[in-house]
Amino acid sequence: MAATPFMLTPSLNKAFPSSLSWRLSLSSTFGVAVTTRRRFTNTNSFIVVAAMNAKPTILVAEKLGESGLELLKSFANVDCSYNMSPEELCTKISLCDALIVRSGTKVTREVFQSSGGRLKVVGRAGVGIDNVDLSAATEHGCLVVNAPTANTIAAAEHGIALLTAMARNIAQANASIKAGKWERSKYVGVSLVGKTLVVMGFGKVGSEVARRAKGLGMHVIAYDPYAPADRARAIGVELVTFDEAISTADFISLHMPLTPATSKILNDAVFSKMKKGVRLVNVARGGIIDDEALLRALDSGIVAQAALDVFTEEPPPKDNTLVINEKVTATPHLGASTIEAQEGVAIEIAEAVVGALKGELAATAVNAPMVPAEVLSELAPFVVLAEKLGRLAVQLVAGGSGVQSVKVTYASARGPDDLDTRLLRAMITKGLIEPISSVFVNLVNADFTAKQRGLRITDERIVLDGSPDNPLEFIQVQIANVESKFAGSISESGEIKVEGRVKDGLPHLTKVGLFGVDVSIEGSLILCKQVDQPGIIGKVGSILGEANVNVNFMSVGRIAPRKQAVMTIGVDEEPDMEALKRIGEISAIEEFVFLKL
Incomplete structure (x- = not known):
């Protein structure tokens, strides 16, 4: 045997x-x-x-x-x-x-x-x-x-079914006529032809909804800062900013995952910026919409109608105020329910x-995924560094054509055959994708997930002189062809660039754009680009102290004395909007950004 x-x-x-x-x-x-x-x-x-x-x-x-x-x-x-x-x-x-x-x-x-x-x-x-x-x-x-x-096609078809049923009051009219009524004038609908549909979340389901909506004669635009612009253009869809999307939409169809970043993304503040009479479809996840805010928007007329297939709590309670609202068409999570x-x-x-x-x-x-113990033991601190750099870099992206091209540079005294970077590449991919997706990324599915999202990641090795005992000197992540929330993160060649290394077993951020820094990558960070002059550290520290925000470290990197500098501040708590506003009002600070890691 x-x-x-x-x-x-x-x-x-x-x-x-x-x-x-x-x-x-x-x-x-x-x-x-x-x-x-x-x-x-x-x-x-x-x-x-x-x-x-x-x-x-x-x-x-x-x-x-x-x-x-x-x-x-x-x-x-x-x-x-x-x-x-x-x-x-x-x-x-x-x-x-x-x-x-x-x-x-x-x-x-x-x-x-x-x-x-x-x-x-x-x-x-x-x-x-x-x-x-x-x-x-x-x-x-x-x-x-x-x-x-x-279930991609089934979910897209259900989204379109809810869209058309809502526009023509199908569910309400059906209930009315079965109750023995004949109310033609009460259920006058709206046409879809020529109306602007915003698809929020341009993944597999969102893009299929867009294709079908264009076939109905709708003008389709999409919001997804991480979707490839060329894929959208291929089906005649323009990618726009979040503010442009919500302010121009006649209809909104939600197809984004439920993550901390998208939880209650449609709230009172967002509804207030919408056109009066907008109509909303959600076949994605309950929790993306603030339910109470939606009820207020329905009552005020900002939202004319909503069609919901998903709910924060499933099944919803019998007295759920959204389900029983006459302006709401509801189905019991049927998106994938076709034979x-x-x-x-x-x-x-x-x-x-x-x-x-x-x-x-x-x-x-x-x-x-299965990784040899000796590889994981040696690369463990660099695994943490790799994911943190990916998370930091993607949070600096403001939009543009979407994250499509990422270059990762590994600097080491070891030759390519003596350094296995597959795990590090997977963790960078994890950091880039997970903050804006419900996908779980690991060594098994990292390349597949990146390819599905149109994300091309290239590796570069820099071989350094020195002892090969340390597996890596630094890791650098660059994102090309995107706009940045923080101009100071742009390199001389025009990409968002962050660089880090492991010090004393802990991941450190050592470079942002052209600016050298030295801070531990943990908790949350505030990056400030400023004129290098006395008193700025004290002013920012005072504002954070008054807001009861604890500063755990601070570092300033500059090009030259009295020129431009980048201050990196580690904080234990998220500052409130007032504190962030006061930081931005300091005359010497040109820009700043708050990042959660």
């Missing part, structure tokens, strides 16, 4: 030497699992993933399309057990190698603990993975995959799960 290949994946527990524990904890933060060739005798410290001759067992916890089930059954033993309680799931999971769920089953830390290390893959039949504990999955060496593409989409999702997730069980790397994996 042939030898059975196997892989040892360390669990994150106290059995490891203390010198390695801080490095291993990175897996929960970055979705990086660690492999090692060392042999340990403590079997509780490891999960053994063996390529066995016996068929694996796949537990399907929610209904899945027949095409997907057939694919699974051709490879594994399939157990379809629906409507299980959490206790029943925890009991059954120890007998399963893979688990497939939709949105209704919560895959908690207890599920992974109850699996006893046998569970290797969790497949989410859909896009969102809010119901899966990713940190626990990574800690237990379990890969999580999803099915992000199969074709359900079959497509079933096939996509079945292929991903089977591939993962075969040991193939799935492009739709959202966690746990």
Whole structure:
């Protein structure tokens, strides 16, 4: 009998030497699992993933399309057990190698603990993975995959259906006539031809909505500062700024992910800038709209109508004031609910799960790439630096043609064959994409995700003289062909440029544009470009102190004395708008920007 290949994946527990524990904890933060060739005798410290001759067992916890089930059954033993309680799931999971769920089953830390290390893959039949504990999955060496593409057309079609139904009062008129009424004059609608539709979020679904809306004779523009302008132009759509989008729209269709940056992005202040009588469609995520602000906008007439497929709480309470509002058309999260989409999702997730069980790397994996322990141990502080530089750089982008071209430079005394930068590249991609997306980026899906978003990342190596003991001297990230919120971050060649290095094991920002700085990259930063003169540090410090904002470090880099300088301030709390306004009013300060890292 042939030898059975196997892989040892360390669990994150106290059995490891203390010198390695801080490095291993990175897996929960970055979705990086660690492999090692060392042999340990403590079997509780490891999960053994063996390529066995016996068929694996796949537990399907929610209904899945027949095409997907057939694919699974051709490879594994399939157990379809629906409507299980959490206790029943925890009991059954120890007998399963893979688990497939939709949105209704919560895959908690207890599920992974109850699996006893046998569970290797969790497949989410859909896009969102809010119901899966990713940190626990990574800690237990379990890969999580999803099915992000199969329901794109269904979601776009539902968006258009809500758009037209809202414009012509279809739902309200239907309810009226079924109640025995005949109210033709009450339900006079509006035409779509010639009206301006703003698509907010120009990803896969948003671009498909735009195509269909143009076919209806609408003028379509889009807001997405990170979408490639050439992709928009290819279908006749112009990318505009946020303010231009909300002020010119007759109709708004939301297709952005729910992230900290987009949470309640449509609020009272934004509604006040819209044209009176605008109409709003949301088939993206509940929480993007401030519900109370939307009710006020409906009552005042700023928003004439809204069509909602998603809600902050699902299902919404029976007395939800938006659902019962006559100006609102509501559906119970039906965006992906077509026969074709359900079959497509079933096939996509079945292929991903089977591939993962075969040991193939799935492009739709959202966690746990396998990185050699020695590589992770050496590069751990640079992993942190790489993601922070990506996050910092993308927050400096103001718009323009969208983030399309990023150049990453690695300076090292090591030759290219002695320095594996794949993990660093993935973490830079993570930093660039995650702040403005719901996508989880890791070593497995980084290049795929960047390609899907039209983001081209090129690497450059600078070989330095010196000792190869230190893997890297510095990392530099440049974003080309974009406008910047902070002109001081622009290099001599016109790109946004940030540079950093590791000092005493901690990531430091060492250059912004042409200006040298030296600050730890942590918490939040304020960058100020100013005339180099006495008293500026004191003035800014006083303003922050009066606002009860604690300053943890401050650094000034300048071109020459009494010329221009960049002051970098690390703060523990986010300053309020009044404090930021007062900083901007200091005559010597030419510009400033607040960044969350």
